[in-house]
Amino acid sequence: MGRIVSETAWGVRTDARSGCLPVYQSPSEVRLVHRSSCRDALLTYNVYSRCSDISTKRGRFGAVEAHRPPLPVNEAERLAELRDLRILDTPAEAHFDAVCKAVAALFSLPIALVSLVDSDRQWFKAKCGIDVEGTPRELAFCTYAILRDDVLVVEDATADPRFADNPLVMGGPGIRFYAGAPLVLQSGIRVGTLCVIDTKPRSFSDLQKTQLQDFARIVVAHIELHRARLLLEAALEDRIRSEAQIAASEARYRALADGLPQMVWVMACSDGAAIYTNERFRSYYGAIGPQREERIARNHPADAEHMAEVWRRAITDEHTYVVEGRLRRHDGIHRWHKLIMIPVRRNETVVEWLGTALDIEDIVTARDTLEQTTDLLRLAQEAAGAGVWQWNLDEDVVRNSPESARMHGLPCAPGSTEWVEVSVADWSANVHPDDLAPVQAAYAAALRDGETYKVEFRVRQTERGDAYRWLMGFSRIIRDEATGRPLRVVGLNLDVTERRTTQDALIHSESRLRTSEERLALALDSGTDGLWDWDVATGHVWYSDRALTLLGYAPGDIKPHISACIDLVHPDDLKHTQTRLAEHLKGITAAYICEHRLRAKSGEYTWVLSRGRVVSQDAQGASLRMVGTYIDITERKAYEQSIAYMARHDVLTGLPNRTVFHEHLEHRLAEVRRGRGQAALLCLDLDRFKSVNDTLGHPAGDQLLCQIAARLKATVREGDVVVRLGGDEFAIIISHLDHAHDASALAQRVIDAVGQPLDLNGHLVTVGVSIGIAVASANGNLPDALLKNADLALYRAKASARNCYRFYEAGMDAAVEARMQLEFEMREAVMCGGFALHYQPVLRLADHRIVGFEALMRWPHPTRGMIPPSTFIPLAEETGMIIPLGSWALQEACREAASWPNDLRIAVNVSAIQFQQPGLEQSVMSALAASGLAPHRLKLEITESILVQDAEAVIACLHRLKSVGVRIALDDFGTGYSSLSYLRLFPFDTIKIDRSFISEISDPGAAAIVRAVVGIATQLGATVTAEGVETDEQLKQVHREGCTDVQGYLISRPLSAEKATEFIGSSSLVKQAYNKLREVEQIGRNQIWAA
Structure with a gap:
């Protein structure tokens, strides 16, 4: 429970009165200011669930029982109704205040209140004679008044056990008399009271009770009026919001209609006047009145009667109608339109017509052109003796013109002009077995992807001894305009047997030539390769666009001469490239093949694979012309270099690996054997690395190895080689050793460098290193022997104290073997x-x-x-x-x-x-x-x-x-x-x-x-x-x-x-x-x- 402090008194109007009323803040503590003529005494009321402890500066009055009134049986419903009124904590209103003043004047009482009883307080909507907003519910007389329908009258509060110990009675303002009439809403819920208060005992007659109830009904009427006003305001807001939504919707539809390519208008059913027209309508007709007669006058004279007849039928049947006609534009030009009129019904009655008109001038023109073309085509077929046929897909019947039937080997009387109908199966029976599948595939492709198809096939001529003749068929699929469903296939066949015979002869005669061309094309066309053509005699070089763009050049950037091409070759590759080219020009090699680098426009070099061949020579065999290609192999070269690098280096640390280690060691020992100085080998093994790896994880271990590798490279001298042998093992080859002391000095520097703390993602760790040193003898040990000696010295270092170095000494082998045996x-x-x-x-x-x-x-x-x-x-x-x-x-x-x-x-x-x-x-x-x-x-x-x-x-x-x-x-x-x-x-x-x-x-x-x-x-x-x-x-x-x-x-x-x-x-x-x-x-x- 909270703490409440206020020093604001109720402010009783009569100065002669003393006492105070607590201002409610929470049910835990109320501070009251008691005013009197002589002095002020500060009283503190600690309100608990069952009693109040009242004390003053002068002394303790003792504990007083607080009578907690019972809650109404419908308390939850009552509180919900009170909050639905949305009247709590609203500003003062004159009509409520007027009721309080009238009641106080009527009954000659100092205090009158309109009190609304909330869950933990009573709040005064109107007041007369006080200047506070309310009191705790525990102290409110009104809490008892809302338990009944009639007026609650307390003539003397000190004599009523319910209120005798109430702080408002015992202290200020010293309430003695109280009368409260409940405020009963239309639903029967009592939300508060209209009450009057006096500081002196007094009686209250039945007439006065009735009068108080009448005033309470007036307050209820104002409350209900408040509720009605809120509902009206909410309804008004909904109305405004709905009208705004309707306006927005109408604006959207108008914008949509104005954006359509069709003319749109709405026509009244009564007189045909245009109620609405869209932007397209207005821009097409220009200035036109709303009357239907004005629109009819714009119809083409040749179409007017037909359109009028369609319109009359539509009015009679009250159905949608569609008609095509020409409408005169504002500039006098007539254009074909497709008009649709849709009836708009309300309560089953047509009240308006919605009309649209789509400009189909281009479609009609195309249609007329097609019909004219069809007529011409028909005439051409007759003149050429072509066979025409039609396949009805629904009936699966093929109708053939007489010429088509004769071409196809179908029964047809000589000189007959009748069309011949056969089933698809009979039609297909005369097609050569090898050609039937291609014919069916061509039809299926046209059915799926288009309208027309062309195919050549052979048909058997029964009247010519079952000989086959070649036909070329041109076909078109006719579809339903509304649904797109295929209805029939129409076609034309031409006899192309003679052409095919001639074509076969040409194919045979050109076979060898085509083979040669294909071989040449294979040499020149390598997909996306860059092509070049070199005239050896003049030095002129032609480059394909791909050859230029591969290097970033545009046409004209490179001089078309062999000298400019040579200038592009990397200096390190020039001799090798010229050698390969010369060998091919002299006939030493069958083809020119060379990998080299060319300078790109950016200045960087691009690896290419160049391939070429001499394609023309003079009578003496000298090369005249050479063609070839080159392709970009930069990525391949980089990959090869990467593979070569990884084959010789440790992937994690970048240090040389065992392969490089053995090469360097063998090379250096060979120099020692030739008397070129001394050399030494240091084998290193990290101390406590496994602990770091197990504790912080493998990523931390990898990071540690990389940092150690960097420290080792920074510690050795130039010419010394640092390698990673694997795991946490490293080796250092000292290339030039003047004295054994140099090896021990380097070993100590390595120990000091490795021993410095390492930061592994915020974890500071320290590791050590044990080092075994083997110095190559004057006769130059073999690499394996020197490595074994260094390993033995490393073993001794790790067995001694770790984080130290040891030189190989004779006899270590026996000690190591003994240790290994143990x-x-x-x-x-x-x-x-x-x-x-x-x-x-x-x-x-x-x-x-x-x-x-x-x-x-x-x-x-x-x-x-x-x-x-x-x-x-x-x-x-x-x-x-x-x-x-x-x-x-x-x-x-x-x-x-x-x-x-x-x-x-x-x-x-x-x-x-x-x-x-x-x-x-x-x-x-x-x-x-x-x-x-x-x-x-x-x-x-x-x-x-x-x-x-x-x-x-x-x-x-x-x-x-x-x-x-x-x-x-x-x-x-x-x-x-x-x-x-x-x-x-x-x-x-x-x-x-x-x-x-x-x-x-x-x-x-x-x-x-x-x-x-x-x-x-x-x-x-x-x-x-x-x-x-x-x-x-x-x-x-x-x-x-x-x-x-x-x-x-x-x-x-x-x-x-x-x-x-x-x-x-x-x-x-x-x-x-x-x-x-x-x-x-x-x-x-x-x-x-x-x-």
Whole structure:
């Protein structure tokens, strides 16, 4: 509920009156200004759903019950009717105000209101004696008045329990008397009241009630009048809008009619006068009156009677009529028109005629011309002895003239003039079998695409011994003018047997000539190729338009001489082009074929393939004329160059690839063997590239490789070759090496350049590079041998410390082979279960109890014996075998710890490589679920180096593991990056101080470091474990410095699973460790007492 503050009083007209009425803002708080002659008191009414708390500056009056009146049963319908009136919040109107003034004067009362009761307020449409707009509905007397049809009278509000506690009664304006007559609409809905108010009790007679109701009816009449006015205004707006739409529609239709090519007019049925004419009508006739007689006078005299007769029939039948006639234009010229008159009916009665007249002068002229031409054609057919026929498509019958029947071999008596009718099947039977399909195809094509067709075919002459004669048929399809449907086919046949015989002879005689022409055309016409014709004797050269536009030239841009053509050839291609041309002119080659470049008009060169042949020679065999073509092969050349480039370069980085690498290396070593200086080969492998690729994705990995390639090219000297061998492997060939120091200096520059941060789409990453260097011997190693040596040196660099370089040294082969053998045996041991876990106990100093064990991986080799973790753990991390090893260790440690007492924990080391791979969390949860070990009994030990790689992701992973109860320990603290920020970012459960500090704890500096770590851990709420405690003195010192737990040989060596179980179950072993601790503590106390 909101807050309402107003300091505007009701403004009671009589100054002697005091009190106030709240101005409604919301049902939560009403501030009233109470005016009196002596002073103002500010009252605040906090209106709640059931009571109001009324207080003043002087004191508290207490809680007052607020009587909430019931809602009318039709409240929703009542509110809807009230809003439909659209009278709320409208400006004051004189007739409503006049009613209030009249009522107040009639009853001699100070206040009269026309009140409309809304959902949460009463709003005064008219008022007399106050200057406010309304009050909250909860305080309104009118809320009760609308519950009844008669007048509600409250003679003394203080005596009425419904209103006695009302703030409007208790405070200002101090209402005592109220009378309200409901405003009942025609629908029976009570929307408000006409009420009168006094600040003194008084009575109200039945006459006064009746009078008040009469005035209420007057108010209702004004309200209904208000509603009627709104409806009238809406209807008027609809009328105006409809008339505007009609006017717009009429304007559109007038514009449409004026744009038609026909004359359009509307004629009254009564007297034939023109009611409407379009622009075409007016421009054709000019000044013409609206009477029908004037229009009839414009008809051609020869057509007048016919048109009048058609018009009379149309009037009689009241049907649409169509007639063609000539109408006189305003300049006196008559033109043929097609007139259509359409009756317009209203209530089944023709009231108007809509007329259109389309100018068909051109059509009539064409039709007359066609008829004349047809007559002439008929005469020509008779004179030429042509056969005429007609095929009726509906009846499927062919009618043939006597000459046509004789030509077609149909039965026809000599000298007969009768036409011969036959079926289509009989007509087709005389057509040569090989020609029937072409005849049918020609007809189908004309039926689909046009009107006429021509075809030559053979027909059998039965009266001439079944000999065949050639006919040429000319045919036309006649269609229905209205529908376009084919009705019949008319045709004319001519006997062309003699022409065909002559034609066949010509074809035979011209066959060889045409073959020669076709061969020449094939040489000259190569589709869109550019053509040229060279007169060798004069040097004149002709170019086709295509030959010029192919190079961007216009006719006349190139001098038509061979010298100008030679000038267009690229200088590098000129000698080769002239050689090929000379060879062909001398007859050495059968054709001139040459690829070269020509200068285009833009100045750029275009690759072309030129082909030509000598087509004319003199008696001595000298070339006289040569013709040829050329085509644009620029795209092909570019593609070939691109293919050649990709074959020798890495697509991603643009660096030379292995092919170029081997060529350069072999070339440089050959020079070394010839005594031309020294050379060296650097093999590079990026460190942590796989981590970036897996974390940020392959696009980021590709971007990293491109940036590294650019840095390498910028780092090497001129003449050195940088290549990408594949993946994250690169190589550098140092072409000129004065001293081995030059190779190491370059290697260090490469390490420094690669080590700079890289920006991969907003992600700053850092990678390193390991480099193996092999210097070519004086006798020049073979390329494969030098590459192998550099790879061995690279292997040593990666095995050493990474991000460094190593030179090849004799003996590396054996070391590498030994390492590779160890890697093979380790993989076999992983697959066959050759690893084991040993468990070293952790002792809590506070109560001398064993609180858990750390699981330590061991490799009991069958022939080598126990291989130390410092040997196989780095190898496992480098080869990736740490992933399956780590997963196995986690599963095995949880399984073993599940059999121990519930108060013992197991600690398992997690490698940084495991964090780089997805699925570590799933692996942990799987091990816990499979073993049934409670999560709080598992502690994962990580080193600071894990946090450096991707601190944000690692810490998020640790938080998720910790949220399920797994404990996290920071192992070997102080030996890694030692960033205290990691201790702030993640709440480790345990901090383990590295054994290097414990072994030197007698040194004040080392002791100070241990003390500082303990202080930090105490502030962070973490326990501190001292690793590698091996002497009594060390145990005493770590105890004195505040370490909470200890671990080391002094307590127990790492134990196998069986001995660890025995250690847990044997009280003597635990007691032994306990006594050792007690002994150390006692020695320490004796020393303190002695001091």
